[in-house]
Amino acid sequence: MLSHRAIWQSIDALAERHHLSASGLARLAGLDATAFNPSKRKSKDGRERWPSTESIAKVLEATNESFDSFLSNGGAYSQPGAATPGAAVPLLGFAQAGSGGYFDAAGFPVGQGWDEVRFPGLGDGNAYALEVTGESMEPLYRDGDVLIVSPTEQLRRGDRVVVRTQEGEVMAKILHRKTEKQIELRSINPDHTPRLFRPSEIDWIARILWASQ
Numbered sequence: 706m707l708s709h710r711a712i713w714q715s716i717d718a719l720a721e722r723h724h725l726s727a728s729g730l731a732r733l734a735g736l737d738a739t740a741f742n743p744s745k746r747k748s749k750d751g752r753e754r755w756p757s758t759e760s761i762a763k764v765l766e767a768t769n770e771s772f773d774s775f776l777s778n779g780g781a782y783s784q785p786g787a788a789t790p791g792a793a794v795p796l797l798g799f800a801q802a803g804s805g806g807y808f809d810a811a812g813f814p815v816g817q818g819w820d821e822v823r824f825p826g827l828g829d830g831n832a833y834a835l836e837v838t839g840e841s842m843e844p845l846y847r848d849g850d851v852l853i854v855s856p857t858e859q860l861r862r863g864d865r866v867v868v869r870t871q872e873g874e875v876m877a878k879i880l881h882r883k884t885e886k887q888i889e890l891r892s893i894n895p896d897h898t899p900r901l902f903r904p905s906e907i908d909w910i911a912r913i914l915w916a917s918q
Contacts, residue, residue, distance in 0.1 A: 794833055865880075866878055
């Protein structure tokens with residue numbers, strides 16, 4: 706899968722190709738000058754910090770580079786276990802994901818009716834893609850965006866996740882808190898209130914690895 710180290714190496718390589726420092730690249734993209742500083746790549750408690758999909762999109766637009774070149778020139782394709790560029794990933798729409806027959810009990814893709822999308826630098830054989838429909842996930846995810854998710858990645862507070870309830874509702878949320886008795890999900894859209902669930906009410910949760918926007 707795309708590793709924390711590989712993504713930051715790709716940012717550094719992008720800056721170098723355009724004869725910029727990490728700070729210069731951030732400024733070029735209209736971001737805070739410290740957005741890509743080494744001190745921002747890990748929190749004080751040692752937890753890895755990932756650049757947002759929005760910031761990556763802005764630097765690619767500012768430098769006129771593709772996502773494929775961003776990963777390949779930064780060395781993400783050479784990470785151990787990485788798939789070849791453009792590996793096929795199962796693709797399903799959010800509306801379909803809410804119906805039965807597409808996932809097993811653990812949230813892994815099964816059955817017929819899946820489309821495919823090609824995605825570079827991905828080595829997680831269990832990952833799949835979900836296409837956003839509607840406006841409920843704006844402003845971060847918009848209609849037509851594709852989310853690459855993994856049912857096997859460890860979940861941590863603050864992760865962006867896709868959740869399917871036992872009633873078939875599928876949503877993209879921020880995992881705020883998960884205990885033995887309760888799961889609290891915060892909305893990406895500030896107009897939507899937090900959601901509280903008992904673990905028994907959740908069918909599966911998959912961590913969002915990347916968004917193709």
